[in-house]
Amino acid sequence: MNFAPPNLERVALAAPAMSESPELQRDALIEGRCLSKQYTNDRGQKHVVCSNISVALRKREIVALLGHSGAGKSTLLRMLAGLITPTDGQVFTHGQPLTGPAPDAAMVFQSFALLPWLTVIDNVQIGLERANLTRSERKARAQSVIDAVGLHGCEQSFPKQLSGGMCQRVGLARALAVRPQALLMDEPFSALDVQTAQQLRTLVIELWQQQREGLSSVLIVTHNIEEAVQMADRILVLGSTPGRIVSEVAVHLLRTGANRAHTEEGQRLVRRLYASLTGALSTDEACSIRLTESNDEPQKPDSEQEN
Amino acid sequence: MTRVDACQIRVTRGVHLLPAHKQVMRIAADIAVVALIGSSAAMLVWMLHDAAQPLATLNPNLDVRLGMLPYYAMRSITRMLVALVYSLIFTLIVGTMAARCKRLGRPILLILDVLQSVPILGFLSATLTVWMALFPNSQLGVECAAVFAIFTSQVWNMTFSFHRSLISEPAELNDAARMFHLSAWQRFVRIDIPHAMVPLLWNCMMSVGGGWFFLTASELISVGNDSYTLPGIGSFVGVCIAQRNMVGVLAAIGAMAVIVIGLDLVLWKPLTAWAERFRMTATASAPVRSSCILNVIHQSHLTELKQLLLRMTDLPCVMKLRQHWCVSRATLHRMLQQLVRNCKACLVLPHISAAARKRIADVLFATFAGTTIAGVMAWFGMAVVEHQAFEESVRVVELGSLTFARVMLLTVLCSIIWIPVGVHIGMSPKLSRIAQPIVQLMASFPANFLFPFVLMWFLAWHINMGWGSLFLMALGTQWYILFNVIAGASQIPDDLREMMTALHCSRFQTWRKLILPAIFGPWVTGAFTAAGGAWNASVVSEAVTYGNTTMTARGLGAFITQATDQGDRFSVLLGVLVMTMFVLAVNQMLWRPLERLASSRYTLR
Numbered sequence: 001m002n003f004a005p006p007n008l009e010r011v012a013l014a015a016p017a018m019s020e021s022p023e024l025q026r027d028a029l030i031e032g033r034c035l036s037k038q039y040t041n042d043r044g045q046k047h048v049v050c051s052n053i054s055v056a057l058r059k060r061e062i063v064a065l066l067g068h069s070g071a072g073k074s075t076l077l078r079m080l081a082g083l084i085t086p087t088d089g090q091v092f093t094h095g096q097p098l099t100g101p102a103p104d105a106a107m108v109f110q111s112f113a114l115l116p117w118l119t120v121i122d123n124v125q126i127g128l129e130r131a132n133l134t135r136s137e138r139k140a141r142a143q144s145v146i147d148a149v150g151l152h153g154c155e156q157s158f159p160k161q162l163s164g165g166m167c168q169r170v171g172l173a174r175a176l177a178v179r180p181q182a183l184l185m186d187e188p189f190s191a192l193d194v195q196t197a198q199q200l201r202t203l204v205i206e207l208w209q210q211q212r213e214g215l216s217s218v219l220i221v222t223h224n225i226e227e228a229v230q231m232a233d234r235i236l237v238l239g240s241t242p243g244r245i246v247s248e249v250a251v252h253l254l255r256t257g258a259n260r261a262h263t264e265e266g267q268r269l270v271r272r273l274y275a276s277l278t279g280a281l282s283t284d285e286a287c288s289i290r291l292t293e294s295n296d297e298p299q300k301p302d303s304e305q306e307n
Numbered sequence: 308m309t310r311v312d313a314c315q316i317r318v319t320r321g322v323h324l325l326p327a328h329k330q331v332m333r334i335a336a337d338i339a340v341v342a343l344i345g346s347s348a349a350m351l352v353w354m355l356h357d358a359a360q361p362l363a364t365l366n367p368n369l370d371v372r373l374g375m376l377p378y379y380a381m382r383s384i385t386r387m388l389v390a391l392v393y394s395l396i397f398t399l400i401v402g403t404m405a406a407r408c409k410r411l412g413r414p415i416l417l418i419l420d421v422l423q424s425v426p427i428l429g430f431l432s433a434t435l436t437v438w439m440a441l442f443p444n445s446q447l448g449v450e451c452a453a454v455f456a457i458f459t460s461q462v463w464n465m466t467f468s469f470h471r472s473l474i475s476e477p478a479e480l481n482d483a484a485r486m487f488h489l490s491a492w493q494r495f496v497r498i499d500i501p502h503a504m505v506p507l508l509w510n511c512m513m514s515v516g517g518g519w520f521f522l523t524a525s526e527l528i529s530v531g532n533d534s535y536t537l538p539g540i541g542s543f544v545g546v547c548i549a550q551r552n553m554v555g556v557l558a559a560i561g562a563m564a565v566i567v568i569g570l571d572l573v574l575w576k577p578l579t580a581w582a583e584r585f586r587m588t589a590t591a592s593a594p595v596r597s598s599c600i601l602n603v604i605h606q607s608h609l610t611e612l613k614q615l616l617l618r619m620t621d622l623p624c625v626m627k628l629r630q631h632w633c634v635s636r637a638t639l640h641r642m643l644q645q646l647v648r649n650c651k652a653c654l655v656l657p658h659i660s661a662a663a664r665k666r667i668a669d670v671l672f673a674t675f676a677g678t679t680i681a682g683v684m685a686w687f688g689m690a691v692v693e694h695q696a697f698e699e700s701v702r703v704v705e706l707g708s709l710t711f712a713r714v715m716l717l718t719v720l721c722s723i724i725w726i727p728v729g730v731h732i733g734m735s736p737k738l739s740r741i742a743q744p745i746v747q748l749m750a751s752f753p754a755n756f757l758f759p760f761v762l763m764w765f766l767a768w769h770i771n772m773g774w775g776s777l778f779l780m781a782l783g784t785q786w787y788i789l790f791n792v793i794a795g796a797s798q799i800p801d802d803l804r805e806m807m808t809a810l811h812c813s814r815f816q817t818w819r820k821l822i823l824p825a826i827f828g829p830w831v832t833g834a835f836t837a838a839g840g841a842w843n844a845s846v847v848s849e850a851v852t853y854g855n856t857t858m859t860a861r862g863l864g865a866f867i868t869q870a871t872d873q874g875d876r877f878s879v880l881l882g883v884l885v886m887t888m889f890v891l892a893v894n895q896m897l898w899r900p901l902e903r904l905a906s907s908r909y910t911l912r
Contacts, residue, residue: 083482100485107486113479117501117585126497127487132633134621158584178487 028056029182029217030102032080034089037072048242049075052089055236055245057182062208062218064232066225066273072243073221074186080219081107081184102182106175110187112167114159120170121146121155127178145173148212149203165196172204179213185220189227198259201231205255225273226261229253237276247276336606343600354385357538358450365446369536369546371555376543376562383526383539384566386450387518390457391511397462398507402469403495410672416470423463423839424890426846426864427521428871429883430459432530439533449528449535456525460843461514464836468510472503477587504585512575513787516751517840519563520783523755524847532874540566541753548759551854560756567751571744577601687884694877700885703866707885710849710862711893713777714841718788718834721781725789726830730822733796734804743793750786757782759853766856772849776860779848784840791833795826798911828905835898842890863889 037050050072057063057080067073078084080091082102091098093105106127114123124142133141146155149169159167168188175183185204189197208218222228228235232251239246251269253260260266405415435452442448476498484494522541528534536542540559547555576598619625691700732742758779765775799822807817845864850857859865863886870878 078482081482081486083485101488103488105486107482109479109483111477111479113477113483115480115497115501116587118497126489129493130488130490132630134626135617136621174487 027058029059029093030080030098030105030219031056031092032076032086032089033092035076035079035086035091036088037075037079037084038087050079050086051242051244053238053243053245054089055080057217057219059181059216061233062205062220062231064228064235065219065221065238066228066235066277067223067238067243068240068277069223071238071240073223073238076238076243077184077186077219077221081105104180105182105184106178106180108168108171108175108183108185108188110191112159112164112171112191114167114170114174116159119156119158120151120162123159123170124173124177127174131178142173142177145176145213148176148207149173163196164192165200168192168200169203172200172207176207176213176215181214181216183208183215183218185218187221187223190222190224197227201227205231209255225270225277226259228273229261229266229269230259235273237273249273333606333608336603337608339603340607340609350381351385354382357382358385358446360446362444362446362448365449365535365537367534367536369538369542371543371546371550371552373555373558375538376540376558379538379540379543380562380566382537383522383541384570386454386457386525386539387515387522390454390461390518391515393454393458394462394465394514395511397458398465398469399500402466402473403499405466405470406473410668414676419463419466420891420894421887422459423467424842424887424894425459425883426843426867426886427456427460427524428846428867429879431456431525431528432871432876432879435528435530435533446537449537452528453525453537453539456521456528457518460521460525461518464517465507465510465514468506469503472506473499476502501585502587504582508575508578508582512579512747512751513836515570519567519751519753520755520844520847522753530871530874544756548853553759556756556759563753563756567748571748571751573600577604690877690880696877696881699878700881703863703881703885706861706866707863707889710842710845710864710886711889713773713780713862714838714845717777717781717784717841718838720777721785721788721837722830722834725785726792726826729789729792730796730826733793733826734799736797739793739797743790746786746790746793750790754779754783755847758848758851762851762853762856762858765858772851772858772860773862775858776845776849776851776862776864779851780841780844783844783848784837787837787840788830788833791829791836792826795829796822798829799825800911824909825911827909831898831901831905835894835902838893838898839890842886 032053032055035050035053035055036048038046038048040046053076055063055065055076065073065076075084079086080102082091082098082100082105091102093102115126118126121139121142124146125138128138128141131138143155146152149172151166151169151173154162154166159170162170168191171188183204188204189200192200204218208215218231220228220231229251235249235251237246237249238244249269249272251260253263253266253269261270401415401419405412405419431452434455438452438455439448442451480498480502484498489497522539523545524541526537526539526542527545528537536546540562544556544559546552547559577600580598580601620629691697732738761775761779761782764770765772803821803825804817807821812820845862846867847864849860849862849865850868852858859869863882867879867882867886870882
């Protein structure tokens with residue numbers, strides 16, 4: 001990968017300006033400030049995956065990170081989860097700097113990351129083994145989340161015997177079982193067929209609305225625009241090479257039972273996000289940076305309309 | 308949705324009370340399991356009791372009546388299994404260290420690579436005195452030496468396999484383990500071991516097969532003037548060969564066949580069938596492994612017993628203990644952290660960035676490693692000067708290149724013969740279902756039991772031992788190539804083969820464009836193992852004795868054998884060192900690049 005050096009400099013120059021806001025966001029569960037990540041490959045070439053990204057996940061909201069594959073979405077999510085340390089910048093939870101995996105967060109993975117040699121209920125219990133619970137307490141808690149995600153009756157089956165949608169339900173139950181405040185989801189539905197994915201999206205929104213197991217906020221990484229519109233209160237659009245936030249869009253659509261993305265306003269938002277995404281991809285770096293600057297302008301009238 | 312129904316049905320079935328005849332079956336299974344465990348334990352106690360006799364009672368002239376064979380077989384099996392247990396412990400500890408400690412990883416792998424290439428006689432002559440000193444006047448010293456020798460023939464490929472499994476764990480699984488805050492121990496038990504289980508088990512089987520080959524060398528210990536004969540099937544064959552007792556050799560071959568098949572039935576079949584659950588992905592093409600013994604175990608009340616034991620952990624006293632343990636562990640952790648912080652505060656270190664600290668540590672480590680290697684080289688150089696062994700060194704290197712040529716030729720010839728056969732077997736599921744277990748049994752049968760017969764054939768046909776030893780080496784090691792090629796050929800996806808047919812590709816083209824590239828990876832693994840085995844086997848195969856007839860080939864293996872017989876420790880050391888150098892050089896310059904090529908270009912994924 002070759003980047004045009006002047007653009008990189010411009011991005012780097014922008015960094016100090018953004019880091020000057022000193023106080024942390026009060027109601028943020030997880031906040032990443034000026035996060036950058038670069039990898040060095042075997043030949044010593046540096047590859048910037050994320051560049052100077054600030055994100056906050058506040059209480060009681062669903063945030064979507066929307067971007068193309070390779071835009072550094074998953075890297076950003078893993079930095080916020082404390083799984084990888086950023087090259088620059090810092091992650092805070094409840095105002096404290098984060099070292100190691102975030103304590104109040106749980107993660108749902110694209111490939112489910114279930115242990116094939118454990119039964120469903122054992123998989124769900126895996127995060128509970130450290131908690132000081134008796135076996136029966138652990139089992140009861142696992143059983144309650146299994147029921148919540150609609151897996152009743154499958155406790156003793158192995159992941160191999162389940163369909164993809166079922167497996168992701170297990171992944172969701174495992175995450176909920178540890179009673180996380182923040183649920184981090186890494187492209188959770190992209191390995192599933194359309195119908196199953198839709199069912200699971202509705203399930204996650206329901207669980208979030210009911211505040212099941214104390215679930216407060218959800219951060220979902222996706223490349224599916226409709227998914228982002230359907231689920232999120234805020235959408236952060238990531239541009240690629242290097243990954244950075246191109247625009248932030250607030251979604252003010254009512255949560256009814258139906259899919260919000262299929263309403264008229266929803267479709268308009270989808271189209272706008274699509275333009276923003278493709279614009280960031282098809283033009284070169286200079287253009288996309290211009291797009292970042294000009295993106296704040298048209299955002300206001302749009303959100304007013306949606307209100 | 309049908310899948311869900313299926314699992315629901317299974318759940319409800321467990322609740323129903325079983326009919327009477329099933330209950331009887333379960334109780335019968337219980338009795339069988341108890342009998343199996345009881346007899347194994349009794350055998351172990353008996354064998355350990357016999358092994359701990361005073362040294363004076365060790366009979367230098369082994370009783371070679373045929374009636375003694377079952378007893379000898381049990382002694383040998385016990386030795387083998389004890390060595391296997393130690394190998395497993397070593398593998399779990401060292402493999403984890405190599406995979407998890409960043410700085411220790413490379414040196415450990417290098418040391419393992421060196422140790423792997425040292426022939427078994429080298430280990431024996433180096434450590435015999437240590438074992439004898441540890442257990443003075445007891446047979447246990449000799450037993451330990453034998454077990455250690457078997458251990459050194461088993462352990463290395465197991466460790467490498469475990470290490471490879473650890474570093475190839477899926478990234479998301481790793482993330483999940485950290486995200487859900489698994490402790491190091493939980494991670495080891497829940498993820499590391501299950502993920503490594505299938506390859507580790509296959510390597511255990513291969514290791515035991517390799518161990519049988521060196522059984523005679525491990526049980527008939529003669530280093531210089533010290534010679535000990537441990538009761539066992541290996542020494543039985545050795546003594547029979549020395550006495551030209553043809554009936555004895557034949558009986559031992561029969562007993563060995565029974566042992567290999569029996570172990571497969573009682574140990575490996577149940578274990579591999581059980582380990583199927585640890586496969587990451589269920590492939591439809593893989594044959595369903597079943598084992599009648601495992602079925603019996605599943606029939607018994609063992610699962611209920613396990614449930615009962617697990618429920619015991621909920622008892623208040625156990626919970627209290629656990630709480631105490633948690634609290635004390637947390638306190639200990641805090642204290643340690645405090646200690647580290649205090650130490651850091653005491654040492655007024657100049658502020659160094661993490662990167663610089665890493666670099667300093669790297670430099671220190673490299674210096675340490677370099678000095679060690681230089682020290683060993685210098686010490687050995689001094690020894691060569693002291694013994695005035697320049698000419699001998701040159702001669703040993705020359706012998707080494709002879710053996711090297713033999714090993715390479717063997718690899719090439721076996722490949723030419725077995726690749727077509729292996730591909731043919733592997734591509735036909737029906738054939739491979741029959742052939743694979745047979746090949747596997749052949750691979751575990753110690754070929755050196757057959758050496759006397761081959762030797763007589765050589766004598767009758769006046770075959771030169773230079774070529775003959777090549778044949779003897781191939782007898783033991785060719786199976787690795789065949790085995791891997793069969794496995795590789797059976798994994799060629801059907802759609803690729805159909806594509807070749809649909810495009811009307813000629814047979815030649817299919818072989819060149821699909822089959823050979825597809826089996827390249829497995830072939831490299833097999834040929835690498837075969838070549839490594841051939842180096843070790845050269846010690847046994849280049850100098851073969853039957854009665855007072857000895858046939859010797861010019862080569863490094865024969866040199867080491869003769870030097871061991873004469874008790875010339877310097878020559879043994881010289882020979883072992885040269886062999887290690889050869890093996891290491893070939894590994895680094897040939898096999899590792901081939902493995903890299905195979906994994907980067909010729910993987911079917």
